[in-house]
Amino acid sequence: MTVQRPVLVATEADDTTADAVIAELNTRGVPVVRFDPADIGEDLTVSARFGSSPGCPAGQIRTPSRTADIGEARSLYWRRPRWPTFDQLTTADARFTSSQVRHGLGGILYSLPGCLFVNHPLRNHAAEHKPTQLAVAQRMGFTVPPTLVSNDPDAVRAFLTEQGEAVYKVLCWTPYRQGEVGMSVWTEPVTAEEIDDSVRVAPHLFQARVDKTADLRVVVVGQRVFTVRIDSDLLDWRRDYNALSYKVVDLPNRMQRALIEFLAHFGLCSGSFDLCLDRQQNLHWLELNSNGQWGWLEAETGLPVATAFADLLERGEQS
Known part of the structure; x- marks a missing residue:
């Protein structure tokens, strides 16, 4: 009897997107080991040998319900894993232990x-840097809105004055709380008059505002491309999902190939792209979310994205 190689899924406990992919794998009889790095300890153990065994590494990963030989993993779905914080330890011990994990x-x-x-x-991390994305996108021929990343107030004021209408965007999504309240930083309009010396503390991203008619969320899974047009009157459509309407559309073949090639540049096989359409129906590059959300789009449109991910993970290689 041949034992099937397992699919490893690294994610937090509350992840409905991963649930959908795992359910699809379960229907195919593909063994899945789901774990969260934050559970390291009694609920997650790992052992790996190097140098003294034929495989490299050779060892096992264990959860309360599953055990897998790590060298036999056919694929690893790195979804929404959490790293442990060790709040019960002193600050120095927690920092040291977290680093070891x-x-x-x-x-x-x-x-x-x-x-x-x-x-x-590690490739996700490399691809997450927006300045790098913008540079690569421009070199690959995408239309990139004029953008400035700077902590120089004078340079920022000059750029905003030159553009006329511009927006501020975060360089990286970061959990942010005020007391017990979680805060979100949206894409917001900004003018030169609003800039003061506090800009010097860190680089900020400012971008010319595109006179858009719609947004596009494009989910690429291996060689498959799923595109959804998102219509709303919002500058940042994430602010109110109840105000959105959705339509499945097809990108031109050359654009689909370009997005697949963009992922290949970073060594990625999946990603969620944000593009937008202006009033002349020209496409503008906004950003790549290398591990972006797509679950709600499948629910709204019926696109078989979970099936595409299960196909990729089961196959264990890109076609």
Whole structure:
């Protein structure tokens, strides 16, 4: 009897998107080991040997309900994992222990042989940097709105004056709380008169405002491209999902190929792109979310995105 190679899924407990993909894999009889790095300890153990065994690494990962040989993993779906914070320890001990987990557990997972990463965490990290994305997108021929990343107030004021209408965007999504309240930073209009010396503290991203008629969320899974047009009157459509309407559309073949090539540049096999259409129906590049959300789009449109992810993970290699 041949034992099937497992699919590893790294994510937090409350992840309905991962649930949909795992359910599809379960219907196919594909073994799945789901875990969250934050559970390291009694609920998650890992052992790996290097140098003294035929495989490299050779060892196991164990959860309360599953055990898998890490060297046999066919694919790793890196969804929404959390790293432990060790709040029960002193600040110094927590910092030290957290570092050991990231470099120990993380290092083992990052080194798995013959395993398809969807996506490899280190490549995700490299692709998350918006200035890098913008530079690569421009070099690849995408239409990129004029953008400035700067902590120089004079340069920022000059740029905003030159553009006329511009917006501020965060360079990286970061959890932010005021007391017990979670805060969100949206894309917002900004003028030169609003800029003061506090800009010097860190680089900020400012971008010319596109006179858009619609947004596009494009989910690429391997060689499959799913595109949804999002219509609203919002500058940042994430502010109110109840105000959105959705329509499945097709991108031109050359644009589909370009987005797949963009992912390949970073060594990724999946990603969620944000584009927009102006009043002349020209496409403008906004950003890539290398591990972006898509679950709600499948629910709204019926697109078989979970099936596409299950296909990719089951196959264990890109076609």
